[in-house]
Amino acid sequence: MEDEEQLGSLRTQRWGRFELNLQGPSSGNPFTEITLTAKFRLRHLVIEVDGFYDGEGRYIIRFMPDTVGEWSYETTSNVQELSGIRGTFYCVDPEAGNRGPVGVDKTFHFAYADGTPFYPFGTTCYVWNHQGEELEEQTLRSLAESSAFNKIRMCVFPKHYDYNLTEPAFYPYEGSLENGWDLNSFNPGYWRHLERRLSNLQALGIEADLILFHPYDRWGFSKMSREEDSLYLRYAIARLSSFRNLWWSLANEYDLMKSKSMQDWDRYFRLLQEHDPYQHLRSIHNWHHPGIHYRSNLHWYDHGKPWVTHASIQHPDLHFVSEWREQFQKPVVIDECRYEGNLNHGWGNITAERMHDCFWEGVLQGGYVTHGETLLQEDPILWWSHGGMLHGDSPERIRFLRGIVEEGPQLDKVSINFEWDTSAGGVDGEYYLVYFGSSRPAFRILPLPEDITFTIERIDTWEMTITALPGLYTAGSRIDLPGKPYQALRITAVHN
Amino acid sequence: MEDEEQLGSLRTQRWGRFELNLQGPSSGNPFTEITLTAKFRLRHLVIEVDGFYDGEGRYIIRFMPDTVGEWSYETTSNVQELSGIRGTFYCVDPEAGNRGPVGVDKTFHFAYADGTPFYPFGTTCYVWNHQGEELEEQTLRSLAESSAFNKIRMCVFPKHYDYNLTEPAFYPYEGSLENGWDLNSFNPGYWRHLERRLSNLQALGIEADLILFHPYDRWGFSKMSREEDSLYLRYAIARLSSFRNLWWSLANEYDLMKSKSMQDWDRYFRLLQEHDPYQHLRSIHNWHHPGIHYRSNLHWYDHGKPWVTHASIQHPDLHFVSEWREQFQKPVVIDECRYEGNLNHGWGNITAERMHDCFWEGVLQGGYVTHGETLLQEDPILWWSHGGMLHGDSPERIRFLRGIVEEGPQLDKVSINFEWDTSAGGVDGEYYLVYFGSSRPAFRILPLPEDITFTIERIDTWEMTITALPGLYTAGSRIDLPGKPYQALRITAVHN
The missing domain is CATH 3.20.20.80 (Glycosidases)
Known part of the structure; x- marks a missing residue:
C-alpha cells in the first residue's frame, strides 16, 4: 500500500498512519497461531493496537495517532522475534485536508x-x-x-x-x-x-x-x-x-x-x-x-x-x-x-x-x-x-x-411551523431552509419570528438557481412562489 | 321543486318520488308543533315516512317506492285536518337511467x-x-x-x-x-x-x-x-x-x-x-x-x-x-x-x-x-x-x-405479487390492472398464473393512450416498458 502518510520513519502526521513492518515466522498458520500487539504511549496515554500477518513472513502494526507529540511503542507477541520491539516517532500537525476521522x-x-x-x-x-x-x-x-x-x-x-x-x-x-x-x-x-x-x-x-x-x-x-x-x-x-x-x-x-x-x-x-x-x-x-x-x-x-x-x-x-x-x-x-x-x-x-x-x-x-x-x-x-x-x-x-x-449551519428542527407540506430545518431565529417538495404553492405567508428581519433567497432545487428576493422580511411576510414543484427558501437573519 | 318523477298522481316510477301535498295550519310553529307521518303499504310491506312543513300552510309527504305494484297510504298527524288522509298510486318500472339509489x-x-x-x-x-x-x-x-x-x-x-x-x-x-x-x-x-x-x-x-x-x-x-x-x-x-x-x-x-x-x-x-x-x-x-x-x-x-x-x-x-x-x-x-x-x-x-x-x-x-x-x-x-x-x-x-x-370488473386484491412498487387490482386468473405510479422500470417479468394465457395492453395513464401488445402472455412473460412514470398494464385472460 502507499504510505505517503508516514513522513519518514520518525514523523507521522496527526490522524496519519504510523506503520511498523516486521519479519517473523511463515510456517504453520500465522493468521490464527501468532498473536501480535503493540502499546503506543504518549506520556500517560496508552493505546493498544493489534498487528496482522501480511503473508510471506511479513507482520505489520498500524497506528493512527490523534495527539501531537512524541510517541513510543513496544510490541508483544507469542513469538519471541516479534516481541519486545521498541521505538519512538513524532506525531506532527496534520497536512491541509486532513481533518481526522x-x-x-x-x-x-x-x-x-x-x-x-x-x-x-x-x-x-x-x-x-x-x-x-x-x-x-x-x-x-x-x-x-x-x-x-x-x-x-x-x-x-x-x-x-x-x-x-x-x-x-x-x-x-x-x-x-x-x-x-x-x-x-x-x-x-x-x-x-x-x-x-x-x-x-x-x-x-x-x-x-x-x-x-x-x-x-x-x-x-x-x-x-x-x-x-x-x-x-x-x-x-x-x-x-x-x-x-x-x-x-x-x-x-x-x-x-x-x-x-x-x-x-x-x-x-x-x-x-x-x-x-x-x-x-x-x-x-x-x-x-x-x-x-x-x-x-x-x-x-x-x-x-x-x-x-x-x-x-x-x-x-x-x-x-x-x-x-x-x-x-x-x-x-x-x-x-x-x-x-x-x-x-x-x-x-x-x-x-x-x-x-x-x-x-x-x-x-x-x-x-x-x-x-x-x-x-x-x-x-x-x-x-x-x-x-x-x-x-x-x-x-x-x-x-x-x-x-x-x-450553512447544522440543520435542526425549528420551532416555526412552516406548514405540514414543507420540510424545514435550521437554527431558530438565525437561519431557515424551507423546502416545498412536490407541493407547488403560488405564495406563502411566512410565520417568521417578530422583531427579527431576514433576507430571503428563492431556490429552484431542480433548476439549481438561487434568486435573492429584494428587501427584508419578517413575521407575516408574503412570498410569491412560481407554483411549480421543487422550490425552497433560504431565510437568513440580518444582524446589525 | 320539479316533479318530473311523479308520473301523474297515480303513477310513480320505481325509485322515483311520490309526493303528497296537503294544506294545514300555519299558526304557531308548525316545524316543531305539528307531527305528520304516512304509512305506505304494498301487500304486507309497510314503510313509514315523515312529512315536513314547507311554509305557508303547506305540508308535504314524499315517498320513494322501491317495488313495482299498487301502493296505498294513510297519514297520521296530531292535527285532525292532516290525519287519516288515504290514497293509492301505482309504482311502475323505472325509466332508462334510473337504477335506484x-x-x-x-x-x-x-x-x-x-x-x-x-x-x-x-x-x-x-x-x-x-x-x-x-x-x-x-x-x-x-x-x-x-x-x-x-x-x-x-x-x-x-x-x-x-x-x-x-x-x-x-x-x-x-x-x-x-x-x-x-x-x-x-x-x-x-x-x-x-x-x-x-x-x-x-x-x-x-x-x-x-x-x-x-x-x-x-x-x-x-x-x-x-x-x-x-x-x-x-x-x-x-x-x-x-x-x-x-x-x-x-x-x-x-x-x-x-x-x-x-x-x-x-x-x-x-x-x-x-x-x-x-x-x-x-x-x-x-x-x-x-x-x-x-x-x-x-x-x-x-x-x-x-x-x-x-x-x-x-x-x-x-x-x-x-x-x-x-x-x-x-x-x-x-x-x-x-x-x-x-x-x-x-x-x-x-x-x-x-x-x-x-x-x-x-x-x-x-x-x-x-x-x-x-x-x-x-x-x-x-x-x-x-x-x-x-x-x-x-x-x-x-x-x-x-x-x-x-x-372491467370490480377490483379486488389479487393473489399475484406484481412487486411492491406497483398497485394492482383485479380478479384472480381473469383480469389484472397493474399501475407503476412514479416508478419507471424499463421492463418487468410478470408472475402471471401458469396454464392461462392473457392479452396485455400498455396504458400511459398521463398521455391517456392504450396500446395493445402483440401476442399472448403467460407466467414469466417479459414486458418492455417505456421507462417513464405513470404506466399501467391491463391484463385480460383469453378464454377459448
Whole structure:
C-alpha cells in the first residue's frame, strides 16, 4: 500500500498512519497461531493496537495517532522475534485536508475530529472495488469529476445478485469457489488492493462506509461460523482501522442473513467496539421497509443500542426522518431510499426528480441521505454495484444541495411551523431552509419570528438557481412562489 | 321543486318520488308543533315516512317506492285536518337511467339498487349550491362537459373559510347573521333551492354526497344544541331522503368541531338510521391525517361501527388504502387526498400528475378517490368550494380511468405479487390492472398464473393512450416498458 502518510520513519502526521513492518515466522498458520500487539504511549496515554500477518513472513502494526507529540511503542507477541520491539516517532500537525476521522457531533450530526462539521452526501457502489483496474479507476475519476459525494457504501465481500454474476478480481481468503475456501487464511493481495482503494477515496475526501457482511453470496462468506466471523472482523480491524476515512457498516440488509441472529449482531458490534482503537462510526442497515410491511420498523435492529453510533436506514419515505431522530437520538442516515434508475426492480427505478427530492426532504428534516444509480446501459455496468460512469441527472442536484448545506449551519428542527407540506430545518431565529417538495404553492405567508428581519433567497432545487428576493422580511411576510414543484427558501437573519 | 318523477298522481316510477301535498295550519310553529307521518303499504310491506312543513300552510309527504305494484297510504298527524288522509298510486318500472339509489356491494364496493356496479369518481365543490344562479348553472355545465365525475361532495350549511367570505344566497333557517337565527324555523326557500340542485345532479347521473355538518362557520350552525341538531337532521331526512342520488356525509372534518363529542356523532348516525326509510349511504370524514400526526388513524371515528356504511377518509398517502379495507371491511373512499392546485395551503397545491396518480393508486388498491381543484384564477372562484369552471389537467385523466374501470370488473386484491412498487387490482386468473405510479422500470417479468394465457395492453395513464401488445402472455412473460412514470398494464385472460 502507499504510505505517503508516514513522513519518514520518525514523523507521522496527526490522524496519519504510523506503520511498523516486521519479519517473523511463515510456517504453520500465522493468521490464527501468532498473536501480535503493540502499546503506543504518549506520556500517560496508552493505546493498544493489534498487528496482522501480511503473508510471506511479513507482520505489520498500524497506528493512527490523534495527539501531537512524541510517541513510543513496544510490541508483544507469542513469538519471541516479534516481541519486545521498541521505538519512538513524532506525531506532527496534520497536512491541509486532513481533518481526522468523522464522529458524531451534537447528537444528530457528524464532524471531523478537528471539529469541522461533516455533512454526509453518500453514494452506493457496493462492489466497485471488485471490478478490476480499468473500471475501478474510472469510478474514481467519476467520483472526482462529480464532486457530489463525500461518502461511499462498499463491500468487503464480492456480490452475487441480479446484474452481479461475474467473478471478482480478488477474494479475501485463500481458496476458490470450486475447491473451497480456507476461512482461516486471508489473501493479503486482496486486502492490499482494498487498502489502495481506501487510500484513493481518502485522497478524494470520501469516507468509506465499509460493509462487513451482506447476504448476496454464492461463495459462502455470508454463512461462516461465529469463530470465522470473529477472525475476519479482527483481521479487518487490525488492517483497516488506521484509515481515518473508514466507517464500519456491520451489514447491508442484515435481516436477509438468516444464519445470523440479533445476538450475533450484538456480539459483532461489541467486538468492533472492543478492538477498534479509534472507535470509527458503527451502523447496521435493514432490508424490511414499509413498501413491504408498512410501519414495521418495530422489527429493526435497535439503533438505540449503545454501540450503534448512527441509524443507517433503508426506507423509501423520507417523511419519517424526524420521527427516527426523536426515536433514536442519533444521526439518521437514509442509506437507501431507492435509486435513480429504470430497473425492473422497485428499489431501482425512481426518477432523478424523486432522487433529488429525497435528498432535500431528508436533509431538511435533519437527516442525511445516500444516492444510488441503476440506469440500464448498453453495457452491463450499473453504478449502484460496479461504479464506472454516472449517467443520471441527480448527482449535480445533490452537489448543489451539498454546497448550500456546507455554507450553512447544522440543520435542526425549528420551532416555526412552516406548514405540514414543507420540510424545514435550521437554527431558530438565525437561519431557515424551507423546502416545498412536490407541493407547488403560488405564495406563502411566512410565520417568521417578530422583531427579527431576514433576507430571503428563492431556490429552484431542480433548476439549481438561487434568486435573492429584494428587501427584508419578517413575521407575516408574503412570498410569491412560481407554483411549480421543487422550490425552497433560504431565510437568513440580518444582524446589525 | 320539479316533479318530473311523479308520473301523474297515480303513477310513480320505481325509485322515483311520490309526493303528497296537503294544506294545514300555519299558526304557531308548525316545524316543531305539528307531527305528520304516512304509512305506505304494498301487500304486507309497510314503510313509514315523515312529512315536513314547507311554509305557508303547506305540508308535504314524499315517498320513494322501491317495488313495482299498487301502493296505498294513510297519514297520521296530531292535527285532525292532516290525519287519516288515504290514497293509492301505482309504482311502475323505472325509466332508462334510473337504477335506484347506490348501496354497498360485495363488502368493498358500491352498486345501484338494480345491481349495476357504481364506481364513485367524486369531486368536491363544498358550497357550489350557495353561489347564486349564474355560477351554479355554470357548475352544472362544467360537470356535464367534463364527464369525469359521478359523485360530488357538497354542504347544506354555508361555508366560512379562506377564500369563502361572502354571504350565501340562501340560509337554511329564518333569521340573519345580524339579528340571529330562529333555529326552530327552517327557510323553505333554501331547501327548495337545494332540492332543485339535487335534481339537477340526478339528471346528470351524479350522486350528491351531502355534508350535514362542518366546522367552517361564522353563523353558529356548527354549534347548535343537540335538540336543534336533531330537529335539523329530521327535517333534512323528511325533505331529502326521497332523492335516490343522495348520500349522507354526516360531517366534514368532524374532528375540528370541538362542540360535538364522539357520542354525538354516534347519536346522529343512529338518528339517520332510524328515520331514513331508504338507508342511504352514511359516512363521516376526518381532518387529522399523517401529514400532521403520522400513523394517527387511531383517533379517527371508528368506521367499523355498524351504522357507518363506508370509510370516507382524508389522507394524502394512498398507500394505506388496502390496509384500511382490511381494517374496516367496508368500501374505502379517499374523499380528500389534497387537491390539484397552487394554493398557499398544503392541502391545495399538488400537481395534476399527483392528483391523477392518487386516483390510479387508490383505485387499483380497491378503493375510491375524490378530486378537488384549487387553482388560483384572476377571479376569486375556486372549484373546490364554489364550483364554476374546471381549469386543471386531472379531470380528463380521471375520466379516462373511469372509462377503464367501468369496462372491467370490480377490483379486488389479487393473489399475484406484481412487486411492491406497483398497485394492482383485479380478479384472480381473469383480469389484472397493474399501475407503476412514479416508478419507471424499463421492463418487468410478470408472475402471471401458469396454464392461462392473457392479452396485455400498455396504458400511459398521463398521455391517456392504450396500446395493445402483440401476442399472448403467460407466467414469466417479459414486458418492455417505456421507462417513464405513470404506466399501467391491463391484463385480460383469453378464454377459448
